[in-house]
Amino acid sequence: MQVIVDNLPVLLQGLGLTLEYSAVAIVLMIIFGLIFALMRISKIWILRGVSTVYVEIFRSTPLLVQLFFIVLGLPGVIPLNEWFGPRNYPILAAALTLALNEGAYVTEIIRAGIQGVDRGQKEAAASIGMTGFQTMRYIVLPQAFKRMIPPLVNQAAQTIKDTSLLAPVSVVDLVYKGEIVIAATYAGFQIWSVVALLYFIVIFIVSKVAAYLERRLQVDKR
Amino acid sequence: MISVKDLHKSFGENEVLKGISNHVEEQEVVVVIGPSGSGKSTFLRCLNGLEKATSGVIEIAGMELTNPKTKLHELQQNVGMVFQQFNLFKHLSILENITIGPRKVLKQSKEESNAAARELLKKVGLTGKENNYPDELSGGQQQRVAIARALAMKPKVMLFDEPTSALDPEMVGEVLQVMKDLAREGMTMVVVTHEMGFAREMGDRVIFMDDGYIVEEGTPSDIFTNAQEERTKSFLAKIL
Numbered sequence A: 001m002q003v004i005v006d007n008l009p010v011l012l013q014g015l016g017l018t019l020e021y022s023a024v025a026i027v028l029m030i031i032f033g034l035i036f037a038l039m040r041i042s043k044i045w046i047l048r049g050v051s052t053v054y055v056e057i058f059r060s061t062p063l064l065v066q067l068f069f070i071v072l073g074l075p076g077v078i079p080l081n082e083w084f085g086p087r088n089y090p091i092l093a094a095a096l097t098l099a100l101n102e103g104a105y106v107t108e109i110i111r112a113g114i115q116g117v118d119r120g121q122k123e124a125a126a127s128i129g130m131t132g133f134q135t136m137r138y139i140v141l142p143q144a145f146k147r148m149i150p151p152l153v154n155q156a157a158q159t160i161k162d163t164s165l166l167a168p169v170s171v172v173d174l175v176y177k178g179e180i181v182i183a184a185t186y187a188g189f190q191i192w193s194v195v196a197l198l199y200f201i202v203i204f205i206v207s208k209v210a211a212y213l214e215r216r217l218q219v220d221k222r
Numbered sequence B: 001m002i003s004v005k006d007l008h009k010s011f012g013e014n015e016v017l018k019g020i021s022n023h024v025e026e027q028e029v030v031v032v033i034g035p036s037g038s039g040k041s042t043f044l045r046c047l048n049g050l051e052k053a054t055s056g057v058i059e060i061a062g063m064e065l066t067n068p069k070t071k072l073h074e075l076q077q078n079v080g081m082v083f084q085q086f087n088l089f090k091h092l093s094i095l096e097n098i099t100i101g102p103r104k105v106l107k108q109s110k111e112e113s114n115a116a117a118r119e120l121l122k123k124v125g126l127t128g129k130e131n132n133y134p135d136e137l138s139g140g141q142q143q144r145v146a147i148a149r150a151l152a153m154k155p156k157v158m159l160f161d162e163p164t165s166a167l168d169p170e171m172v173g174e175v176l177q178v179m180k181d182l183a184r185e186g187m188t189m190v191v192v193t194h195e196m197g198f199a200r201e202m203g204d205r206v207i208f209m210d211d212g213y214i215v216e217e218g219t220p221s222d223i224f225t226n227a228q229e230e231r232t233k234s235f236l237a238k239i240l
Helices: A002-040 A045-059 A063-076 A080-084 A088-115 A119-127 A132-169 A174-185 A188-216 B040-047 B072-077 B094-105 B110-123 B139-151 B169-184 B196-202 B220-226 B230-239
Strands: B002-011 B014-024 B029-033 B055-060 B079-082 B157-161 B188-192 B205-210 B213-218
Touching: A002 A045, A002 A088, A002 A132, A002 A174, A002 A188, A045 A088, A063 A080, A063 A088, A063 A132, A080 A088, A088 A132, A119 A132, A119 B072, A119 B079, A119 B139, A132 A174, A132 A188, A132 B094, A174 A188, B002 B040, B014 B040, B014 B213, B029 B040, B029 B196, B040 B055, B040 B157, B040 B188, B072 B079, B079 B139, B094 B110, B094 B139, B110 B139, B139 B157, B139 B169, B169 B188, B169 B196, B196 B220, B205 B220, B205 B230, B213 B220, B213 B230, B220 B230
Parallel strands: B029 B188, B029 B205, B079 B157, B157 B188
Antiparallel strands: B002 B014, B002 B055, B205 B213
């Protein structure tokens, strides 16, 4: 028990870093998701094509492999470490890779949200003389947004868990701090228990928020 | 008010409208009947550009729909449409459903559009439902709101696409009553329906369509009691 109390500050510091990476990745994944989703429903085939290739590549390979490839593999052929600095590049690249990976799923969530709005809603908007932009702005997006919130919150929870994969590419987070503490104390059982519990608490709060939003934001108000 | 010349419409290989020509006068009430798959709904949807004509010329409310230079959304402001499934905006209150067109499209003030919407709700018998949401209303009430939403744009023509087909029988009457009031006020209307009672009572002219053609047209009494074409007779025999 003493080993936990002694090392809790270090682990909480790691949790703080994990939450920072999570926040950055969640903001970026929504930006990427929105851009690529609009590309995916575009009438211009090249935009659709680029978006489809992006989504397929990031969804069809493991995140850990993507991280190894971009953080550790790419600097072998491109002098990225020199350009960005050997300390900065791994962190920047890891955060960006995580955001791109999660963004691929968010692209699908947003696309499905927009396309899930009943066609009759768009026809009704057209029938009162709305332009395509007005229809998107006043009718489709407000309905799509409510539909998208629960899956987006779930994806955010997934992103928080996926930050644990940053440790293997030497980004300091909760898992990384845990490994350091264990290397010094050999208290693997106690420390991994605390690490798991800390993740659990964070994710539990997030999924409670998701459940609450799901109840509150049904598309058809009652 | 509406003039259609040799309208053709195909979905892929399937030709749904095979050359429709017709003319609707101002203040005329035209009822389109026919078996399902006859193309009557497609014909109606072509009239406000929800379906793009494959060929032919359509003029409606003083604009040439089939001219590529015509701005479709400007034309649609003048042509009201009522759908079988109501298609009320689910995320908006009843009042907002009616005012969103006038406010965003016609740029009316909130006060002006709200006052007009309350008048329209009174007209369709739904005063007091302003702050409800569409799912809280019965089908008949929703369809009356949909009519009010279309009227709020002050259209020159109203199109009705089987407006009572999705309703429980006891609610058909209240919607038809609103439509009858509208017809009596002189609104130009094209109504696709299976309500033969409405066609008889309110129709200035009845068009019978089958297999993508207008088979026969005339006054209600011409069609219902003195049909000339075999296909019209056999259709009417089945439904009357």
